[in-house]
Amino acid sequence: MKLVTWNVNSLKVRLPQVLQWLSENPVDVLCLQETKLTDDKFPAAEIEAAGYHVVFTGQKTYNGVAILSKHPMSEIVKNNPRFEDEQQRFIAATIEGMRVVCAYIPNGQSVGSDKYQYKLRWLEALHDWLADELKVHENLALLGDYNIAPEDRDVHDPVAWQGQVLVSELERAAFQRLIGLGFKDSFRLFEQPEKIYTWWDYRMMAFRRNMGLRIDHILLSLPLAARCTACIVDKVPRKWEQPSDHTPVIATVE
DNA sequence: ATGGCATAGTTCCTATGA
Numbered sequence: 001m002k003l004v005t006w007n008v009n010s011l012k013v014r015l016p017q018v019l020q021w022l023s024e025n026p027v028d029v030l031c032l033q034e035t036k037l038t039d040d041k042f043p044a045a046e047i048e049a050a051g052y053h054v055v056f057t058g059q060k061t062y063n064g065v066a067i068l069s070k071h072p073m074s075e076i077v078k079n080n081p082r083f084e085d086e087q088q089r090f091i092a093a094t095i096e097g098m099r100v101v102c103a104y105i106p107n108g109q110s111v112g113s114d115k116y117q118y119k120l121r122w123l124e125a126l127h128d129w130l131a132d133e134l135k136v137h138e139n140l141a142l143l144g145d146y147n148i149a150p151e152d153r154d155v156h157d158p159v160a161w162q163g164q165v166l167v168s169e170l171e172r173a174a175f176q177r178l179i180g181l182g183f184k185d186s187f188r189l190f191e192q193p194e195k196i197y198t199w200w201d202y203r204m205m206a207f208r209r210n211m212g213l214r215i216d217h218i219l220l221s222l223p224l225a226a227r228c229t230a231c232i233v234d235k236v237p238r239k240w241e242q243p244s245d246h247t248p249v250i251a252t253v254e
Numbered sequence: 255a256t257g258g259c260a261t262a263g264t265t266c267c268t269a270t271g272a
Contacts, residue, residue, distance in 0.1 A: 009260075009261070009271085010260085010261060010262080012261095012262090013260090013261075034261095034271090036261075036262075060262080060263080061261080061262050061263065061269090061270085062262090062269095062270075062271085107270085107271060107272055108272090109270085109271085109272090145272095147271095147272070164272095165272075166272060199272070201258090201259075201271095201272070202258090202259035202260055203257075203258040203259045203260095204257090204258060204259090205258095206259095213272075215272075242260090244260095245259085245260075245271085245272080246272095
C-alpha cells in the first residue's frame with residue numbers, strides 16, 4: 001500500500017497536477033489538504049474518472065481536506081468529534097482495514113497569537129481522539145500538513161527559525177505527544193539524505209535555494225510502522241509550472 | 255527592518271498562509 005499526503009494549496013488550481021501526478025505515481029491513498037473548495041464545487045467526477053474513490057469536506061477560500069483511494073472507504077468521519085470547529089481540517093476513513101486520518105493542522109500564524117492557541121487546542125483534541133481511536137484501530141495512519149517541523153534537522157536555518165511558529169517548543173512537544181501515543185514518523189524509520197523538506201516559501205527563490213521546512217508527515221501506528229518499507233519526499237511536482245508550495249510525501253506499507 | 259509569492263474573495267485591495 002502506498003499512502004501519500006500532499007497540501008495542494010487550492011485543488012481548483014492544482015487538479016490537473018494532481019491527476020498528472022497520479023497517472024505517473026499510482027498510489028492506494030492520497031490525502032489532500034487546502035482544497036479551498038466547498039463540497040458543491042469539489043471535482044469528484046474528474047477524480048472518480050481517474051479511478052479513485054473520494055471523500056471530502058471543504059469550505060471556500062481556506063482549509064478543506066480530501067481522501068482519494070483506489071479501494072472503497074467506510075466509517076467516514078468529518079471533523080474531530082472531540083473538537084467543535086467551523087474550519088474543515090479533518091477527515092478520516094477506513095480503507096482495507098486501515099484507519100486513515102487526513103489532517104490539515106492549523107498554521108498558528110505567530111507564537112502567542114489567538115491562532116497559535118487554536119493550533120495547540122486543535123492538537124490537544126487530535127491527541128485525545130487518536131488515543132480512543134487507537135483502541136479500536138491498531139492499524140492507524142495519520143497523514144497531513146502538521147505545520148510543525150519536529151526537529152532542527154527539519155529546518156533549513158534553525159537559528160533564523162528558532163522559537164518561531166512551526167518550530168516552537170510547545171508545537172514540537174505536541175508533536176511528540178502524538179508520537180507518544182504509539183506512532184512512528186515514517187520518514188525517520190529510514191536513513192535519509194540531509195536537508196529534505198516538504199515546503200518552500202514561494203518567495204525569495206526559496207525552492208531553488210532549498211530554504212525549506214519538513215512539515216508534512218505520515219505517522220504510522222506501531223503495527224503499521226513494522227510493515228513500512230519506505231518513506232520518501234517527491235520533489236518533482238514542486239518543480240512544475242504553477243506548483244503548490246508543498247510537495248508529496250509517500251510511505252509504502254507492505 | 256521589511257517584504258519578497260500565490261490564492262481567493264470582499265476584487266483592482268485585503269487577508270491569509272508558513
